[in-house]
Structure formats: C-alpha cells, structure tokens
Amino acid sequence: MTGTAMNNDRISAIDLAQNVRSNVTTAADVVEQHLARIAERDGEIHAFNLVLADEARARAVEIDEMISAGRDPGPLAGVPVALKDNMCTQGIPTTCSSKILADWRPPYDATVVTRLRDAGAIFVGKTNLDEFAMGSSTENSAFGPTKNPLDTTRVPGGSSGGSAAAVAADFAPISFGSDTGGSIRQPAALCGVVGVKPTYGAVSRLGLIAFGSSLDQIGPFTHTVADAAVALETISGHDPGDSTSIQQGPLDLSRTLELGVAGLRVGRITDLPTGASPDVEQRIEEAFDALRAAGAEIVDVEVPAFSYGLTAYYLIAPAEASSNLARFDGVRFGMRTAAPDTNQMYMATRTEGFGDEVKRRIMLGTYALSAGYYDAYYGRAQKVRRLIANDFAVAYEKVDVLLTPASPTVAFEMGDKASDPLAMYLCDTYTIPSNLTGHPGMSVPFGTGDHGLPVGVQVLAPALKDDVMFQVGAALERSAPPRSAGSGEGSAS
Template identity: 75%
Template sequence: METAPDNTVTAIAAAVRAGERRAIDVLEEHLAAIDAREPEIHAFNLVLADEARAAAAAIDEAVAAGRDPGPLAGVPIALKDNLCTRGIDTTCSSRILEGWKPPYDATVVQRLAAAGAVTVGKTNLDEFAMGSSTENSAFGPTRNPHDTTRVPGGSSGGSAAAVAAGFAAASLGSDTGGSIRQPAALCGVVGVKPTYGRVSRLGLVAFASSLDQIGPFTRTVADAAVIMEAIGGHDAGDSTSIPEPAPVLTTVLNDEVAGLRVGRITDLPTGADPDVVARLDAAFDALAAAGATIVDVTVPAFTYGLTAYYLIAPSEASSNLARYDGVRYGKRVAAPDTNAMYMATRSAGFGDEVKRRIMLGTYALSAGYYDAYYGKALKVRQLIADDFARAYADADVLLTPASPSVAFHIGDKTADPLAMYLCDTYTIPSNLSGDPAMSVPFGTGADDLPVGVQILAPALGEAVMFKVAAELERAATAEGSTS
C-alpha cells in the first residue's frame, strides 16, 4: 500500500529542492483537496489555481536548471484576505472592498515568494479581522474541518481551516487580540503571534495598528519556525519594524527544556472549561517531566486586558476605517450629495460588527470621553506590560489556555457580542504588551475536539518560546501514540 506523502513545510521544501518531488505535483495534490472539501468548509474567498500552477512550474524549471528556489520551494501557502496581493482581490471579507486590487504586494507576500512558496488562495476572515469565529464575513462563515457544525475560530478562521483541512501546508494570518492563536487552538494547528515589530506590517490592511501582527499557521512547530525565519526581519517600509534580522528558530527545536522556568499564573482569569484546564495541567506536567521547573507567578492586570482592548482596538479601528469613504477606492453608493454618499456607502459596505466597533471607538475618542475611556485604557495597557515584565523576571515562559473552550457551534454566540469577546480572554494581554505568544495543539477535550496550549514569552523571546513549543509537541505526540 502506497503511503501518503509528507506534506509538512519542511518535507515538501526538502523534496522539491532535491528534485525528488515536483512543485506542480505537490500543488495538484493540494488543489485536489480544495476541490474535495472547500464547498463545505469555505476556507477561501479566492482560490488562485492558475497563478499557483504558473508559480509551481517556474520552481520546477529552476530546480531542473540547477538553481535553488529557496527554503520554501514548492510549499503551498494560503494568505489571509487582509494581506495585499498585487493585482489580486483583497477584500478583508467586506463588501466595501469587494473587487479592490492592490497595486503592490505586502512585504510578507514578497518574502514568501522570494523563498519559493506558492500562494494557493486568499482566505476568509471576520470582516476587517473583527471577530472570533469567522462568522462576520460578508461572504459567509468558514466551518471547522474537524466538525463542520462548529466554528474554526477567528478572525483568521479561513487560514486555520485551510491548514487543518490540508488545503495548504501553511498559511498566514493576522493577530490583533488572538486572531491567530484562538483559531489555531480550535482547528488543532500551530499558530504564532510574533513580538510586535518582528514581522513587517507593510501591506496588512490595518485594524488596530498598535496591536496588529502577522504570523503563521502550520501543522508542526518546525514548520512554523521555517515560516517565521522567512517572513521575519527588518523592513524599512514599516516604521514599527524592529531593526534586527529574522530570528533563528530552527536550531533550537531539539534543545532540552531542563532548567527552564515555566510560569503558572495563579491569578489567571477564570472561565476556561474543565477539559481545557485539564490539558493545560497536563502540559505543565509534561514540561516538568522534561526537566523544567514550574513556578507560580502573578500578572494582576491580566484580568483587565479584555476591557482595555475593547477600548483601544475599536478606537484605532474607527480612525483606520475612516478612509473607506466611497471616494478613492472600493464600494461607492450613489447619493445626492457627498455626506449622503459617505453614509450610504458605509451603511451598505460595513457589516454589523464593524459598525459596532467603529461607533464604540469613535465614542471613546470623542471630546469629553477621551481621558475617561481611551486614556485610561492606555494606562491599563502599561500596567499589563509592567506586570508581565515582573513575571518574566521569575519565569522564562508562561503557559495559559489559548481558548477558554473547544470549538463551539456556529450561531452559538452571534447574538451575544460579549460572549464572543470573551473568547479572547487569554490571548489579548500579549497583544497589549507586544510580547510573542503561540498556540500549540495539546490533545483533545470535549467531543474529541482539539485543545491548544498558549506559550507566552518576553519581547524578542521567540527562541525560548519555540523551544518549549517543540517539547510540548513531542509530549503530545508521545501521549497520542500510547493512548
């Protein structure tokens, strides 16, 4: 019986570079998977089959000519549809940008292409990345490949689902308050939010500029390390880009965790389901068995993260989304005068959740309320950063749940915005502090659905974060093989 090919990022790239597999054959396998299940999952807003075939053929020509196409040679990758792609629709899953074709590629898109990756499509998301379930898309919800009655998480649900379903070997998402880590947990894949400024935001359509960060979804920790090395590093076109080269991560994955201090946050907000807490406890046990020391720490301001975020992020969104006015690009609804055209265009172009956050942010920034709401939220943000800094004086990394629950059913939380916002309880604080964090699959919970454990590290601490992630992955693999 013929065994299925290893379609991890590292295996595909190694085989294509060595001439053992053709990039076009790898691509066709993934396009066949898309044809088979995409109608039920809806991971994509746009599948780029013809463009991908041309890119794969060019890679095969380079290999045949003796040239190295790069460290991601022939790797099929999916891009969240808020990353600019030159001449290709970039909608942010919003009617207001339907049909807009950017005149340039995002920096991360350029870097993936330069490394030899093959873009297979643009993935669905909550409109303008505002949501935790990918139900807020103007083009319909994405479904979880493990159970299509359930959500894949959000806002990068399409990117997470694409990897979980085998439509792409890797994908990129954006994370403003957990939009990579939460869907990674719900879909059973690895998801990384780098240190703020570690990956260029040039070409990422802005939601909240001081919080947004681009990162990968993959099936393995090693694959995430390879993608991070490809997309990370300084970009002069992004004023918030850290002036350092991309982090070296692939070399630390086999390092021992013996001697590392792993922090358990004793004042962590409650609310996680018992099955999720059980998997978190098992992760602490696995790291202790591997020689790490478990230490208790406190992060008192952690519990205020959600409140501060839902003042800061909508405030920045209300400013960033003011540019969508029907004048320069995107949707325009005809009206008798300019002000009426603005109102008609935005009413028709924006969905309910986007309108909700714009109004909330505009109110928080308004005269008479700025200091009471936005200004106070900024002070809480600093408290969170200070509390994390104190915790990292005693611990090298921290562990928390990535999501309070396994994937919930489609429609369960759409009528209650607060219930949806609570999905990001454990992920938001690291966006506010700017520190890196990632979700690693660690077994299953209720209904045999995936559970993700979140690893948090201090700023620029990706190396130690990946070292711990690799150890947890090994422990999960060993547990799965004996269960």
C-alpha cells in the same frame, strides 16, 4: 534542519520543500495535489474567498524550471501557502471579507508576500476572515462563514479562521493570518494546528490592511512547530517601509527546537482569569506535568492586571479601528453607493459596505475618542495597558515563559455566540494581553477535550524571546497526547 513526518501520510512543509528541491517530486505535482483537496472539500468548509489555481500552476512551472536550471528557489520551494484576505496581493483581489472592498485589487504586494515568493512559496488562495479581522469565529464575513474541518457544525475560530481551516484541512501546509487580539492563536487552538503571533515589530505590517495598528501582527499556521519556525524566519526581519519594524535581522528559531527545556522556568499564573472549561484546564495541567517531566521548573507567578486586558483592548482596538477604517469612504477606492451629495454618499457607502460587527466597533471607538470622553475611556485604557506590561515584566523576572489556555473552550457550535457580542469577546480572554504588551505568543495542539476536539496550550514569552517560546513549544509538541482520530462526539481522553 530535518522536518518531521506527520500522521496520515502528511508530509511537513520542510520535507516537502526538500523533496521539490531534490527532484523527488515536482512543484507542479505538489500544487495539483493540494488543488484537488481544495476542490473536493472547500465547498463545504469555505476556507477560501479566492482560489488562485491558474496562478499557482504557473508559479509551479517557474519553480520547476529554476530547479532544472540548477538554481535554488528557496527554503519554501514549491510549498503551497494560503494568505489571509487582508494581506495585499498586487493585482489580486484583497477584500478583508467586506463588501466595501469586494472588488479592490491592490497596486502592490505586502512585504510578507514578497518575502514568501522570494523563498519559493506558491500561493494557492486568499482565505476567509471575520470582516476586517473583527471577530472570533469567522462568522462575520460578508461572504459567508468558514466551518471547522474537524467538525463542520462548529466554528474554526477567528478572525483568521479561513487560514486555520486551510491548514487543518490540508489545503496548504502553511498559511498566514493576522493577530490583533488572538486571531491566530485562538483559531489554531480550535482547529488543532500550531499558530504563532511573533513579537510586535518582528514582522513587517506593510501591506497588511490595518485593524489596530499598535496591536496587529502577522504570523503562520502550520502542523508542526518546526514548520512554523521556518515560516516565521522567512517573513521576519527589518523592513524600512514599516516604521514599527524592529531594527534586526530575521528571527533565528529553528536552532532551539531540539534543545529541550531542562533548566527553563515555566510560569503558572495563579491569578489567571477564570472561565476555561474543565477539559481545557485538564490539558493545561497535563502540559505543566509534561514540561516538569522534561526538566523544566514550574514556578507560580501573579500577573494581577491580566484580567484587565479584555476591557482595555475593547477600548483601544475599536479606537484604532475607527481611525483606520475612516479611509473607506467611497472616494479613493472600494465600493461607492450613489447619493445626492458627498455627505450622504459617505453615509450610504459605509452603511451598505460595513457589516454589523464592524459598525459596532467603529461606533465604540469613535465614542471613546470623542471630545469629553477621550481621557475617561481611551486614555485610561492606555494606562491600564501600561499596568499590564509592568505586571508581565515582573513575572518575567521570575520565569522564562508562561503557560495558559489559548482558548477557554474547544470549538463551539456555529451560531452559538453570534448573537451575543460579549460572549464572543470572552473567547479572547487569554490571548489579548500579549497583543497589548507586544509580546510573542503561540498555540500548540495538546490532545483533545470535549467532543474529541483539539485543545491548544498557549506559550507566552517576553519581547524578542521568540526563540525560547519555540523551544518550549517544541517540547510540548513532543510530549503531547495523541489526538482522537477524526472528530465528533467523545470525552476528553
């Protein structure tokens, strides 16, 4: 399908790939343009832990040679792509923004990396994140925080803040992050880009360094819904190397983008947890109005257990993290701190290698799994998870999708919540439930809020209804109010 031209002479990833494939431009020129932008601004923003300039240039030469020889490199031919630094890249450092993996070079590629390379993508760097994807602001990185390109006094969101910032700053037309409790959708909202968490199991997790194995999912950041559709189609589909991978082919999304929403039922959750700021609530109401004007039916529904998502998640996710991070012990890979005996080495390595937030969640998870507390905490949280899934199932009998905020507020100031973990956790109020249920969710930019900063509207859909979610997301994109030029002080407009 045809891509969509964007503001400020920005070209969509779809059109960029088409231009490379048809010799309108070369992959080498495209790469140089993006590396120049990275060199100009990333010292200020710190979207990347590692810029792969030499590798990108060499790959661009390969792409151009393939085209000269009459071969099609794939749907993402010559498109610069940034990868969150928790996705394994063979021979290239993969750190999870943690000291404990600072020098680790994986012996294999993640499945999504292989699929992107096979589609002609060019990797320009590994992006910064909250350490081991634990955070909502990208301030928890061992290598320093990432700043929001729209206002560098503010956070880009997290944990995939580096990936969101890379697209927002035009360092790459497409980036990829992981979403365990909102880590794609929340930073997408704060940076004013599209961010998608697909149905759990639609994209392989092989090679994604695990945080919460029953929650993690990889998805794209882009400037347009159409680019996100192509990016997700490229990486989705069954992978026999991932036991949680759904037995189906790649997602079919692009065909739905022009269908409109006439006849679709869009749910408004009447018992949604409070906490969204007035500017965000205003944009959500305008989104409902826009979809109604486009022919959708707005239906009030209840999801009573939605409000329990946060508490259930912060028992289940730390419990899984406690188990997954036990492998980082200074023995097989990663850093090792010298000590007189093995037990002291374990303790010294993990004490020095993990940051405060990671330690906090490991301790919480270990406690929740410990003898005498398992049933009271972890077991009960899993029962609540089932209640949440049941309530969503009832709601989806009445509607095709649900609309909520992606983030309670626009991007907040650096350091504003860093010393208050609970305040930070509340940033994920609206995104967490779909991780617990395995349902898809996406954030679509929809105008601006306080300080002229972007607001993201979240579209939620039942499992394996990613295509309907994209159908609604595309309609929202077409009806979105213009975003204020630049950033800085201003009122919602």
